[in-house]
Amino acid sequence: MKYMMFVCTDTEPETDESRVPDIEVWVAENDAAGRRRDGNVLASPTAATTVRVRGGEVLLTDGPFTETKEVIVGFDILECADLDEAITVAAAHPMAHHGRIELRPYADL
């Protein structure tokens, strides 16, 4: 089962500074286990361009399509047996301690 892991910042001030995992270790471990298929850090939302086609015309907007305080700063593609495994992997990511992570399963249509 594939999950898209959105790595986000969080507007809530509370973070967990105890035993924050190391990102290098997280990547190495999950790559070695074959659970992390891809992933990267994304450039700031100021570098985003929103694209729409309406009435045959390409409309571009400077910036992300939602103006939220939480920002997607990276992503990872996980291959896990089930949601419990994906939750364990996500909870071991440093941004689960400093921000928030959204797990979205592939719909596999």
Added chain:
Amino acid sequence: MEAVAAAHQEHWTRLVATLIRLTGDWTLAEDCAQDALATALERWPRDGVPGNPGGWLMTVARNRALDVLRRAATEDRKLRELALTTDPPAEPDDRLRLIFTCCHPALALESRVALTLRTVAGLPTSDIARAFLVTEPTMTRRLTRAKAKIADARIPYRVPEGDALGERLPGVLAVLYLLFNRGYDGEPLLADEAIRLARLLNTLMPTDPEVSSLLALFLLQHSRRHARRDTNGDLVPLDRQDRDAWDHPAIDEAVQILRRTPVTGPYALQAHIAACHATAATPSDTNWPDIARWYDELARIQPTPVIHLNRAVAHGYAYGPTAGLDQLATTKDIRHSYPMVIAVEADLTARTGDTERAKALFHEAAAASEDGPERRALLARAEELT
């Protein structure tokens, strides 16, 4: 027919739990279990109740599931058919995995509660909707969404093992606790279901102290169901309840459970407090120093406003009203959001002999409470002080 109703009670959970494991389809499992019971209702009065009702129902339900799968040409049909036809008859007990999956923390709490009632307890959706004051279509949507999330996000159908079991069990117990309290507040159906589910969980996890303690706690609280309200529906305080109307066999059962269960968590502490009240022949026989000690421990692991408040009450009875008022001072910051704090202060003050101040406090507490039996009880207390 009574035998069918009994079979529903006894076999529903196992039927559904096994069919979900074999087919992976929650709705199909519920439908086929329902069909098997409907068939029983038709056949048993005519042909007699089979020797092994559970086995009979399982066979009928499995055949029904096979029929449905054969007619629907889904991709993984063959796989599921195979599972349905080759599963050994002595299948493992799937009921625990069903409970843990329904209570998975990735589901919203309201979904966990609804799913537990529908799938584990086998309650009709209409009854669940009524108990939670929503329309049936709303409840149906809630259940459908929860089942879709289980399938789409692949929430596993299993009992967590090792450390994960310890992390997940409190979530399961919290669902039962919520159900029971909902029932205690006026939906008796839910209290009965919570007790039934706690019994089932206790059968499936007989060595977990918090599971046993939760069952004991439910039995003790529920034992007062016929004495808690007067003929007007107003709450009767514990010290004025007719203790002969308490369910003494239930109290005995709970006390037996507590006797063989170590105290390891909050449910055990709450159950011991409830047992101190339930085993006192008269209000003045209540062992308040024991209750105060259990509350001291409970306040250490769960320092919530309500527990601090109850702890102050216990100290007031155990060591005098002044000791109670001293403890109450730690709850000052919640005085405005909990009228009960003022009511407790009023009660303790009345017992110090300061009638005038107590009377004013009872009126203050009544003014801060919502209109209803609680407010009437507070005003009655104020009137008594002359």
